[in-house]
Amino acid sequence: MSLLDRFFQKDGVALSKVISYIENQEPGYQKLLGRLYPHAGKAYKIGITGPPGAGKSTIADKISSKLAAGDKELGIIAVDPTSPFTGGALLGDRIRMQDISLLPNVFIRSMATRGSTGGLAQTTSEVTLVLDAFGKEYILIETVGVGQAELDVADLCDTTVVVLVPEFGDSVQMMKAGLMEIGDIFVVNKSDRLGAGRLLSELEMVLEIRGNQDGWGIPVVATEAVNNVGTEALLEKIIQHQSYISSHPVYEKHRKNQIRTELSRIVSRQFQELMLTRLLPSPRLESLIEEIYRGEKDPYSSGREVFSRIEVRDN
Amino acid sequence: MQKKFRILLAKPGLDGHDRGIKVVASALRDAGMEVIYTGLRQTPEMIVAASIQEDVDAIGLSILSGAHMTLFPAVLDLLKRKGAGRILVFGGGIIPEKDIEELEAMGVGKLYTPGASTREIIDYLKKTIPGRRKEEKVF
Numbered sequence: 001m002s003l004l005d006r007f008f009q010k011d012g013v014a015l016s017k018v019i020s021y022i023e024n025q026e027p028g029y030q031k032l033l034g035r036l037y038p039h040a041g042k043a044y045k046i047g048i049t050g051p052p053g054a055g056k057s058t059i060a061d062k063i064s065s066k067l068a069a070g071d072k073e074l075g076i077i078a079v080d081p082t083s084p085f086t087g088g089a090l091l092g093d094r095i096r097m098q099d100i101s102l103l104p105n106v107f108i109r110s111m112a113t114r115g116s117t118g119g120l121a122q123t124t125s126e127v128t129l130v131l132d133a134f135g136k137e138y139i140l141i142e143t144v145g146v147g148q149a150e151l152d153v154a155d156l157c158d159t160t161v162v163v164l165v166p167e168f169g170d171s172v173q174m175m176k177a178g179l180m181e182i183g184d185i186f187v188v189n190k191s192d193r194l195g196a197g198r199l200l201s202e203l204e205m206v207l208e209i210r211g212n213q214d215g216w217g218i219p220v221v222a223t224e225a226v227n228n229v230g231t232e233a234l235l236e237k238i239i240q241h242q243s244y245i246s247s248h249p250v251y252e253k254h255r256k257n258q259i260r261t262e263l264s265r266i267v268s269r270q271f272q273e274l275m276l277t278r279l280l281p282s283p284r285l286e287s288l289i290e291e292i293y294r295g296e297k298d299p300y301s302s303g304r305e306v307f308s309r310i311e312v313r314d315n
Numbered sequence: 316m317q318k319k320f321r322i323l324l325a326k327p328g329l330d331g332h333d334r335g336i337k338v339v340a341s342a343l344r345d346a347g348m349e350v351i352y353t354g355l356r357q358t359p360e361m362i363v364a365a366s367i368q369e370d371v372d373a374i375g376l377s378i379l380s381g382a383h384m385t386l387f388p389a390v391l392d393l394l395k396r397k398g399a400g401r402i403l404v405f406g407g408g409i410i411p412e413k414d415i416e417e418l419e420a421m422g423v424g425k426l427y428t429p430g431a432s433t434r435e436i437i438d439y440l441k442k443t444i445p446g447r448r449k450e451e452k453v454f
Contacts, residue, residue, distance in 0.1 A: 002452045013398055016370040017451060024318050032453060087319070088344035094365060095354035101361050108368055112319070112349045 004035065007134065012107065015134050019109055022126045030266075033126055040132035043075070044242055045139045047157030049119060049179070052145025054163045055189040055225045057096035060142050062231040063238070064106060065099045067138055074106045075131035075139040079121050082112040089113075093142060107131065119143040119150030125262060128156060146179060154182035155261040158254070159241045161234070163187045164203070166195035171202040180206070183218060184245075185237050191222035191230065214250045216241065279306055320348040320444055323371040325357045327390070330380035335407065339375065342433035348440070359389040367399050372444045373424070376406035383410050387423050401447055405439070407431065 003021070006014035018036075022029050046063075048056045060076060068074050078093035089112035100106045109131075111121035120143060121127075131139050143153045154160045162183035174180050186207070188200050200222055207218045219237050223230030245251050280288075288306075291297045324340050326333055333355060343350045351369050353361070366374050374394075378386055387404065394400050405424035415426045425439050 002454055004454055013367055016368055020370045021453060028453065035454075082349075083344065086345050087347040089349045090340060090344045091349060091351045091369075092354075094351060098354075098361075101353075102364055108365070110351050110369060114319075 004032070008039075010135065015107065015130070016109070019127050019130055022130060023111065023114075023121075023123050025123065029126075033129060036129060036133040040129050043128075043132035043136050043139045045128060045141060045157040045159075046238060047141045047143065047153035047160040048163060049143040049146050049150075049153050049160065049182070050163030050187075050189075051147070051165070051168070054145070054165045055223075056142050056145075056163050057093040058225040059161070059163060059187065059189065059223065059231065059234070060093075060140050061097045061099050062225055062228055063235050064097070064140060065103075066232065066235050068100055068103045068106050072105065073135055073137045074100075074103075075128075075134070075136035076100075076106065076108045076142070077111055077124055077127055077131070077139065078108065078142045079111050079113060079119070079124060079144050081144050082114050082121075084115075107134075107136065113144060116152075117150070118152030119146045120152045120156065124152075125156050125265070148176060148178040151178060151182050155258060158245055159184050159238055161185045161187060161238065163189050164199065165190045166193045166199050168199060171206055174203060174206040184216065184241050185234070186218065186220045187223055187230075187234060188220065189223050189225050192224050196222065215248065216244055279309060318448075320373075320440060321351065321369060321371045322348055322373050322375060322440065323351045323353065323362070323366050323369055324375045324377070325353045325362050325365075326355045326377050327357045327359060327362060327386045328378060328380045328382045329356060330378070331355055332379045333377070335379070336375075336377040339377070339407070339433060339436060342437065343440070346437045346441075359386060359393050362390055363393040363397055363399070366394070366402055367397060371402060372448065373403040373405060373440060376404065376408075378406065378408040378410070381409070383408060383418065384414055387418050388421055391422055401449060403440075403443060403447055405436075 003014050003017055007018050021032065048060055050056055057078060064074055064076060080089055080091045080093060082089045091110035091112060093110055094108060097108055109127065111124055111127065114122045116122045124141065128139055128141065141153060141157060143150065160182050162179060164186065186203055188196055200220060203220050221230055221234045221237055223234060225231055288302050292299055292302060322343055324336055326336055340350045340352050351371065353365055362374060374390065376386065390404055394402055403424045405426065407427035410426055410428060418426060424443065427436060
């Protein structure tokens with residue numbers, strides 16, 4: 001029996017192998033994704049993002065155990081960074097997910113970013129599709145610990161939860177572009193700590209200035225995830241957002257936006273491959289670097305020259 | 316893309332001495348591997364479930380409690396029953412020579428005791444893992 005046959009018979013080992021096949025971008029992985037695509041599209045995707053150590057994994061754990069107790073089929077993708085120096089990674093999010101690690105309806109997969117810089121791994125979006133096609137009803141996606149500008153999760157997910165901690169900063173930090181713009185729900189975790197009250201009120205003020213977004217007033221939830229305080233309220237907000245977005249006309253825009261992002265990612269990845277293998281293979285790149293270093297060429301004309309080798313035909 | 320080595324490291328049982336396993340985790344990471352560290356007080360069931368979901372090449376267990384003759388066979392047995400017998404199980408801890416021989420005869424991989432170098436572990440994994448991987452018919 002092929003891997004794909006076993007996958008469709010809901011074999012967990014096969015699911016895991018399919019994910020690896022996609023993650024390693026083995027020959028034909030796009031064909032495989034094409035086969036899975038018609039079976040996907042039913043899962044609801046929840047993104048959890050925020051700075052390192054804010055409590056994203058713990059929140060994912062608590063939310064998941066509640067969803068799983070309601071007999072939901074659940075997939076979790078937890079992303080941690082790959083070292084740009086060695087290619088290695090330490091994936092430690094499962095440590096906080098002990099409550100759910102043995103539930104038969106929960107599947108957890110850790111992913112290393114493998115060179116991607118937007119807060120997700122290179123193939124997180126594809127792996128989400130795999131879990132969706134397998135029949136997972138909710139998929140939680142936990143990003144790497146982010147700063148201000150890693151925002152890919154918002155494109156991928158239907159509800160984005162931004163987790164902050166009392167040390168986050170003052171109201172000007174909250175008015176900055178980026179992270180603060182992608183939350184459908186904000187969480188102040190570790191809310192027993194000094195400064196939590198101030199962060200909560202400043203956050204509410206900043207969100208009030210911004211006003212309702214297409215009829216959704218962005219809520220702020222205080223939690224102590226490790227003690228399971230406030231997590232029930234958070235899940236309620238997530239479910240409210242789910243019913244809001246699913247029935248609202250904004251959903252069509254959101255879905256089309258997801259498709260747009262996905263399509264452009266697929267094309268640009270192929271383009272990247274073309275560049276590395278055909279236009280600028282390593283020896284050619286190295287010799288260009290030498291020439292530019294010696295002052296014989298400049299990077300701008302060299303870039304144009306490389307690019308000019310592509311013939312773009314109209315139509 | 317070249318296939319990364321994925322290694323799950325865990326501490327089964329009740330001892331909380333995790334300095335050693337953290338040294339190994341850092342060394343494997345620095346050798347370019349993806350290390351899934353699941354932490355302390357893991358049961359064989361948790362270790363095997365996580366290893367299957369993460370599709371790892373190997374499981375490294377650190378046991379300093381003396382319970383190695385129970386825990387290693389339990390993990391091996393569960394892996395086989397779940398159809399994941401190809402995953403290599405290796406480990407380390409305070410393990411007497413005679414027990415090491417017995418465990419290796421059962422099918423456990425290399426076991427390291429205090430004083431082992433991380434280089435040895437890395438070389439062992441790099442040498443052993445590729446031969447245990449299996450190509451599967453996808454479609």
